[in-house]
Each structure stands twice: as C-alpha cells, then as structure tokens.
Amino acid sequence: MKLYSAKQIYKADQISIKKEEIESNELMERAALQLFNWMHLRMQGAQVKIHLFCGIGNNGGDGIALARHLVDHGYNIEVYVVNYSEKRSKDFLINLDRLKDRKVWPSFMNSDDQLPEIGRDDIIVDGIFGIGLNRTPDAWVAKVIQHLNNSQAFILSIDIPSGLFTDQGPDDFDTIIQSNYVLSFQTPKLVFFLPETGGFIEQWEVLDIGLDPEYLMQTETEYELIGKNEVLTLYKPREKYGHKGTYGHSLIAGGSYGKMGSVCLSSKAALYAGSGLVTSFVPKIGYSILQTALPEIMVMTDAGDNELTDIKFDIEPSVVGIGMGMGTSDATVKTFSEFLKHNKLPLVIDADGLNILSKNKELLKYLPDNTILTPHPKELERLIGSWKDDFEKLKMVKAFSKKYNCLVVVKGAHTIVVNKEKGYLNTTGNPGMATAGTGDVLTGILTGLLAQGYSALDAAIFGVYLHGRSGDIAVESTGFQSLTASHVIENLANAYLDLFKMPEQPVTEEENQSN
Numbered sequence: 170m171k172l173y174s175a176k177q178i179y180k181a182d183q184i185s186i187k188k189e190e191i192e193s194n195e196l197m198e199r200a201a202l203q204l205f206n207w208m209h210l211r212m213q214g215a216q217v218k219i220h221l222f223c224g225i226g227n228n229g230g231d232g233i234a235l236a237r238h239l240v241d242h243g244y245n246i247e248v249y250v251v252n253y254s255e256k257r258s259k260d261f262l263i264n265l266d267r268l269k270d271r272k273v274w275p276s277f278m279n280s281d282d283q284l285p286e287i288g289r290d291d292i293i294v295d296g297i298f299g300i301g302l303n304r305t306p307d308a309w310v311a312k313v314i315q316h317l318n319n320s321q322a323f324i325l326s327i328d329i330p331s332g333l334f335t336d337q338g339p340d341d342f343d344t345i346i347q348s349n350y351v352l353s354f355q356t357p358k359l360v361f362f363l364p365e366t367g368g369f370i371e372q373w374e375v376l377d378i379g380l381d382p383e384y385l386m387q388t389e390t391e392y393e394l395i396g397k398n399e400v401l402t403l404y405k406p407r408e409k410y411g412h413k414g415t416y417g418h419s420l421i422a423g424g425s426y427g428k429m430g431s432v433c434l435s436s437k438a439a440l441y442a443g444s445g446l447v448t449s450f451v452p453k454i455g456y457s458i459l460q461t462a463l464p465e466i467m468v469m470t471d472a473g474d475n476e477l478t479d480i481k482f483d484i485e486p487s488v489v490g491i492g493m494g495m496g497t498s499d500a501t502v503k504t505f506s507e508f509l510k511h512n513k514l515p516l517v518i519d520a521d522g523l524n525i526l527s528k529n530k531e532l533l534k535y536l537p538d539n540t541i542l543t544p545h546p547k548e549l550e551r552l553i554g555s556w557k558d559d560f561e562k563l564k565m566v567k568a569f570s571k572k573y574n575c576l577v578v579v580k581g582a583h584t585i586v587v588n589k590e591k592g593y594l595n596t597t598g599n600p601g602m603a604t605a606g607t608g609d610v611l612t613g614i615l616t617g618l619l620a621q622g623y624s625a626l627d628a629a630i631f632g633v634y635l636h637g638r639s640g641d642i643a644v645e646s647t648g649f650q651s652l653t654a655s656h657v658i659e660n661l662a663n664a665y666l667d668l669f670k671m672p673e674q675p676v677t678e679e680e681n682q683s684n
C-alpha cells in the first residue's frame with residue numbers, strides 16, 4: 170500500500186474535484202459521511218456524550234460536518250471550536266452555518282478560556298488539526314490537547330492525531346493528541362509507523378473518500394507499506410523438477426567463543442527459509458556445536474580456535490551471510506577486511522560485521538552492489554552517525570544506501586527496507602520479538618532467500634515480512650514474554666503456509682443451521 174505525502178493528498182484532492190466537477194465541500198461531505206457511518210455502526214444511537222473538538226481548517230470542517238450528521242441522528246453531542254486562527258477555511262464556514270441551521274451552537278475556545286469538563290466514559294472526536302499542520306501549536310492549544318489526553322476518554326482522531334506533522338518530526342511531544350483510533354482519509358500516514366510518533370496511534374483504519382484512482386495509481390510514493398498482498402507477488406513457487414542445487418547454497422560465517430548460538434540460529438533459519446544447502450563457517454570451537462545442533466547443515470572451520478582469523482573456503486556458495494557473534498578482535502577485523510577486498514559473492518552483513526564496517530568505513534567501497542545490511546538502531550547509529558529525528562534518520566539512510574549502492578534493513582517495530590530513494594515499511598512482527606537472537610534469524614532468512622534466487626530487494630522485503638509473520642504466529646502460543654528466536658524459526662513454515670490461507674469468512678445463517 171502506498172503512503173502518500175500531504176502534498177500528494179492535496180494534489181489528489183484538487184484533481185478529484187476537477188475531474189468529478191464537484192465542489193470541495195462535497196468531498197468534505199463524503200469524508201464526514203464516512204466518519205459518521207463508522208461511528209453509527211458501532212454506537213447504534215447510544216447516548217454516550219460525544220465532545221467534538223474542531224479547528225478552523227478543513228480538519229475542523231470535517232468535525233463540524235460530522236457533528237451535523239450526529240445531531241440529525243439524535244446523538245448526544247457538544248461542539249467546541251478551537252479558535253487558533255482567524256483564517257477559517259471556506260468549507261469550515263459552510264459547515265458551521267449548516268450546523269447552526271440545526272440550532273447547534275459550538276463553544277468557541279480562545280486562549281484564556283476555561284477547559285471543559287470531560288468524563289472518562291465520554292468520547293472525544295479530535296478534529297483540531299489535520300494534514301495542514303505547519304508549525305507547532307501555540308501553548309494554549311497545547312494545553313487543550315493535554316487536557317484531552319488527560320481526560321482518559323476514548324479519542325477518535327479525524328485523519329491524523331492533531332499536533333502530529335504528516336511529513337516531518339515533531340518539535341514538542343506535548344502538543345500531540347494521544348489517539349485511541351485514527352480514521353485516516355485515503356491513506357495511512359508515514360508517521361503512524363515511525364518509532365518516535367507511532368506511539369500516538371493505538372489503532373488506525375483508512376476511509377476511502379474516493380480520491381481519483383488514476384492519480385493515486387500513477388503517483389510514485391517515497392514509502393510503501395508491506396503486507397500480505399504485496400509479498401504474495403514476490404513469492405517464488407518450488408518447481409516440480411527442482412533439486413537442492415536449484416535452491417542455492419548459503420554460507421553463514423560468524424561466531425566466536427561463547428557466541429556460537431548466533432550461527433546456529435542463522436544457519437537453521439536459512440535452511441527453514443528454503444535454501445537448498447547451508448554451510449556454516451565457524452572457528453574450531455564451533456565444529457561439534459553446529460554438527461550436533463543441526464544435522465542438515467555442513468560445517469567448515471577457520472584456522473582460529475575461538476574466533477575467525479582466516480575467512481577462506483574452497484566451495485562456491487551462492488551467497489554469504491556474515492557477522493553474527495563474530496566479535497571484533499584484531500585478527501577478526503583483519504580477516505573480515507581481507508575477505509571483503511576479495512569477495513565477489515552477494516552478501517548479507519549483520520551485527521559485528523556492521524560494527525567492523527562502522528569503525529573501518531574505507532571497507533564500505535568493497536561491498537558488492539545490493540549488499541544487504543541489517544542494523545538494529547545502535548548499529549545503525551554507529552554506521553551513519555546520530556540523527557535529530559526519524560525523518561533525518563531516513564534521509565541519512567537513503568543517502569548511505571545511494572552512496573554505497575546497498576540495501577539497509579532498518580530494524581525496529583516496523584522494520585524499514587531502504588533502497589536508495591525508496592522505503593518499504595513492514596507490518597508484521599510484535600514486541601515479543603525484542604529478544605536475543607531474532608536478528609540472527611532474520612539474517613539467516615535473508616541469506617536463504619538470496620540463495621534461492623530472489624533479488625536483493627525482494628529478499629529483503631519478503632524476508633522481513635516472513636520473519637515478523639513467524640513471530641506473530643509464534644506469539645499466539647508463547648505469549649510476548651516467552652517468545653524466543655527459536656520459536657520464530659519453527660514458525661517459518663506456518664508463515665509460508667499462511668501466505669496462501671484465505672481470510673476466515675463469517676459463518677452464514679444457512680451453514681449454521683445445517684450443522
């Protein structure tokens with residue numbers, strides 16, 4: 170699913186109005202009707218108090234138009250206009266008049282007004298600011314926002330939580346509505362998925378207000394949201410006459426004394442992801458550990474007893490996944506550097522491989538094109554330096570990806586695969602996955618997919634999705650606390666099978682009776 174910027178949404182807005190030959194307030198009416206239908210379906214006329222807080226722009230206009238529909242259906246409403254500017258939008262004013270025709274008189278809130286009382290069982294509709302926010306709200310508006318956040322009432326935001334910018338990071342986190350539910354027009358917004366701002370949204374849903382499909386389809390976006398529909402087209406079916414050679418050979422290189430588990434996890438994950446063959450390349454200390462833990466894989470040892478000192482092998486794998494548990498001793502740094510200088514194979518680099526690159530940036534020029542790097546936030550900071558906010562971070566990652574012609578998998582709650590100018594945000598995964606070794610599993614999956622002939626970009630997008638989906642299936646039986654990296658591997662099979670499961674259909678009345 171594409172994530173459109175505010176600029177693109179405004180453009181879609183204008184094009185739709187022109188093409189359909191409608192007035193802009195008709196588009197607002199569509200939005201308001203969608204909002205109303207959503208609420209009415211759930212509330213069924215319940216007399217819970219609904220407080221609608223509306224700004225003076227079109228987001229406020231949506232709120233005012235919604236208020237009219239609610240009052241027409243007998244709901245118990247109170248309307249407030251947060252009067253932060255004199256520049257009221259045309260459609261806001263049209264809808265204000267329509268509301269007044271119903272004898273509903275909003276309270277106009279100005280800077281020194283008392284804040285209204287809100288019960289914890291009431292509902293708040295947040296229509297203060299939408300995608301038009303272009304500067305941090307004034308202190309008194311921030312106070313109103315804080316008051317709503319502190320009320321403990323359920324907050325339903327129109328389009329975007331008020332105070333959240335659509336395409337830039339916040340300056341002040343105290344000026345943002347903490348939403349329970351966001352009904353977002355046409356597209357979710359990028360900020361719903363970034364670590365700094367995602368926490369302001371508990372749940373979201375898109376309301377289709379019928380913006381011009383042609384424009385939406387043809388417009389390229391900087392970011393895409395990746396779910397099942399997107400990865401299904403990437404999946405490569407197994408061929409009837411395929412043999413293990415068809416599905417590639419993954420070499421997993423890493424490990425050091427006390428950290429052989431990481432190589433076990435990556436190697437096993439590569440196998441479960443479907444790699445035809447898997448060889449682990451480890452220091453001597455790892456030999457019996459890997460042979461015992463994973464009978465399906467082959468093991469090659471380095472000259473070093475406890476750490477990698479001479480990364481050389483006389484086989485020709487299809488891809489190398491390297492870095493997990495490897496350490497950063499002088500000998501390992503030296504051999505890793507030498508390996509990079511001579512290597513021609515596709516690479517996935519993780520953990521200490523990334524740490525070594527961060528301290529020896531001159532090595533970056535040896536990365537083969539489309540190498541996949543999989544940093545967690547700390548590793549990313551070591552690699553690209555620190556950032557002011559998530560937007561600056563993404564800008565820096567894009568520049569890095571472009572400069573070194575590599576893919577960066579920015580790991581987190583919504584992992585983002587960055588390929589030069591474009592970012593792909595994953596929708597699977599859960600906080601149970603914040604546990605030791607899940608990153609090693611991801612490296613193994615990505616290596617295993619590359620071995621099977623997926624392009625680097627497809628492997629990264631699909632692998633990140635599968636990894637999270639495995640975690641989501643696993644957590645149903647483990648709970649968050651007890652989810653381990655091994656559970657993620659064990660559920661890879663279920664994640665693959667789940668790709669082709671139809672969503673559950675509700676049982677119809679007839680079927681019910683025949684049972």
Ligand SMILES: NC(=O)C1=CN([C@@H]2O[C@H](COP(=O)(O)OP(=O)(O)OC[C@H]3O[C@@H](n4cnc5c(N)ncnc54)[C@H](O)[C@@H]3O)[C@@H](O)[C@H]2O)[C@@H](O)CC1
Pocket residue numbers: 178179181182196197200224225226227228229230231253254258297298299300301302303304305306307327328329354355378380
């Ligand atoms: N195409 C769409 O998606 C549609 C959008 N609509 C609504 O329109 C909204 C956008 O409306 P607007 O562009 O009027 O913008 P907003 O309603 O978000 O903001 C109102 C105006 O306040 C001013 N402003 C921004 N930051 C401020 C601040 N900190 N203090 C004081 N004033 C500030 C700006 O000039 C802005 O235009 C959307 O979020 C959505 O709710 C709907 O009406 C229907 C169609």
Ligand SMILES: Nc1ncnc2c1ncn2[C@@H]1O[C@H](COP(=O)(O)OP(=O)(O)O)[C@@H](O)[C@H]1O
Pocket residue numbers: 520544545580581582583584597598599600601602603604605606607608609610611
């Ligand atoms: N809150 C979360 N929600 C979803 N996925 C998460 C969350 N926290 C961590 N993960 C995922 O778990 C993995 C952790 O990787 P990493 O930090 O490298 O762990 P390790 O080094 O222990 O293997 C990443 O793929 C990350 O996206």
Ligand SMILES: [K+]
Pocket residue numbers: 228295296297298299326327328329330331
């Ligand atoms: K809003």
